Amino acid sequence: MSGALRLATIVMLAAGGVFTGGVVWYAWERVWIWRRLALREYAVDFRRSVRKADPALPILLVTCGTAAGAFALLTGGTARTLAICGIGLLATILVSSIVLAEPINSQFRRRAEGVVPPDAERLRRRWRRFHLVRTAMAAFAFALLVTAVSYA
Amino acid sequence: MSEWWAIPMLLSGSLFAGGVVSIAWERIPAWREASLTGFRTAFGHTLRRVDRLQPMLLVLWLVSTIGFAITAGGAAGAAAVVAAAGLLVVLVGSAAWLVPVQGRLVSRELPSPEAERLRSQWLRGHVIRTVLALAALALIVVAAVS
Numbered sequence: 001m002s003g004a005l006r007l008a009t010i011v012m013l014a015a016g017g018v019f020t021g022g023v024v025w026y027a028w029e030r031v032w033i034w035r036r037l038a039l040r041e042y043a044v045d046f047r048r049s050v051r052k053a054d055p056a057l058p059i060l061l062v063t064c065g066t067a068a069g070a071f072a073l074l075t076g077g078t079a080r081t082l083a084i085c086g087i088g089l090l091a092t093i094l095v096s097s098i099v100l101a102e103p104i105n106s107q108f109r110r111r112a113e114g115v116v117p118p119d120a121e122r123l124r125r126r127w128r129r130f131h132l133v134r135t136a137m138a139a140f141a142f143a144l145l146v147t148a149v150s151y152a
Numbered sequence: 153m154s155e156w157w158a159i160p161m162l163l164s165g166s167l168f169a170g171g172v173v174s175i176a177w178e179r180i181p182a183w184r185e186a187s188l189t190g191f192r193t194a195f196g197h198t199l200r201r202v203d204r205l206q207p208m209l210l211v212l213w214l215v216s217t218i219g220f221a222i223t224a225g226g227a228a229g230a231a232a233v234v235a236a237a238g239l240l241v242v243l244v245g246s247a248a249w250l251v252p253v254q255g256r257l258v259s260r261e262l263p264s265p266e267a268e269r270l271r272s273q274w275l276r277g278h279v280i281r282t283v284l285a286l287a288a289l290a291l292i293v294v295a296a297v298s
Contacts, residue, residue, distance in 0.1 A: 006297050013162060013293045018286075021170010028171075029201045030178075045182075052178045146162045149296065150155040 001152065005074040009149055012067035019060035020142040026053070027135040031128050042124060043116045047108040054105070058094070065090040068145055075152045082148035089141035093134050100130050154228070157220035158296045161232075164216060168209040169289040171202070176282040180275055188267050195274075196258040210246075214239045217292060224295065231295035235288040242284050250277045 001009070030049060034042050065087055072083040104127045107117040117123060179198065183191050214236060221232035253274045256262065262270070 001297060009297045010293050013166075013296070014290060017162065017166025017289060017293070018170045018173055021167045022174045023170075024167055025171040025174040028205060029174075029198060032201055033197050048182055049178055052181065056177060142166065143163065146159055149162075150158060 002074065005071065005152065008067045008070035008074060009152065012064055012071050012145055013149065015060045015067065016064035016142050016145055019057060019064055020138045022053070022057055022060070023131070023135045023138045027132055031131060034124065035128065039116050039120050039124075040114060043108055043111075043120060044114050046124075046127075047111075047113060050105045050109055058097070061090060061094055064145075065094070071145075071148070071152070075148070077151065079148045079151035082144045082151065086141045086144035086148065089137050089144070093137050093141070096130070097134065101127060101134075104130075154220050154224040157216050157223055160212065161216035161220050161292055162296060164209050164213040165289050165292050168206060168213050169285040171206055171209070172278070172282045172285050175202070176279055180278065183271070184275065188264060188271070191271060192257055192267065195254075199254055199258060207246075210239065210243055213288075214243060217288075220292070220295065224298075226298070228295040228298035231291045231298065235291035235295065238284050238288040238291070242281050242288075245277070246281060250274060250281070253277070 068083050068087050072080050104123050107123055217232050217236045221229045253270050257270050
């Protein structure tokens, strides 16, 4: 393995690993708790949580995707095919997060703390469903990237 | 042969490390600012979920890292041995130090100064655990590509 490929692989696995662990944690812990909170409590907690997660998780996702792109360029055969499939899933997560989740996030973020947006229950349900799908895609993408490394 | 250990090692390690990083990044600032009553309620909710998953992931990570270290040899094996030692510290430290603190925080009526002291202790302990988990993740990633 060349130095450039090794570096790309390390960055891809480290950033992708923390990203995947993070979205799985949200699905396992926060989503379960948010489902049980009253709407006002949910609005406060969700808004605070989004403010913390928003810069970190997208940065990890883009870092992983970029490193995976370099990995795909520097390898061939099965490793490249698996990496390209993983990148496709990561790109789908990124675009769908901007298109579907971000409008929901901003409904809570742009209001003062504790103010519940109109139709908040529907927004909560929609965000939860979206996040569970995003989590499954992230876990699958990371599994593909890890398997790709074993073929490199 | 070591690839068979590398895949579960990387998957379980990432899920565990990502989980503890998320708690350190997202929950700890919220818990630091919360009132003691609010903190103990929220902390109890989190424990109910996290305690079902994180110990299992940590044990899986430790076992697969040991398996990888045995089968890989060389620099990769040495990095995995150091990672496994770090994970053992996390496991023993969590069981001996943080789990008793958690139990006291959620199950008893504590005087405020004592609860405040335990909250600080748990948050400090979790940050240490997070740093160790991230270092172990970095080591296993390097080991897997060596």
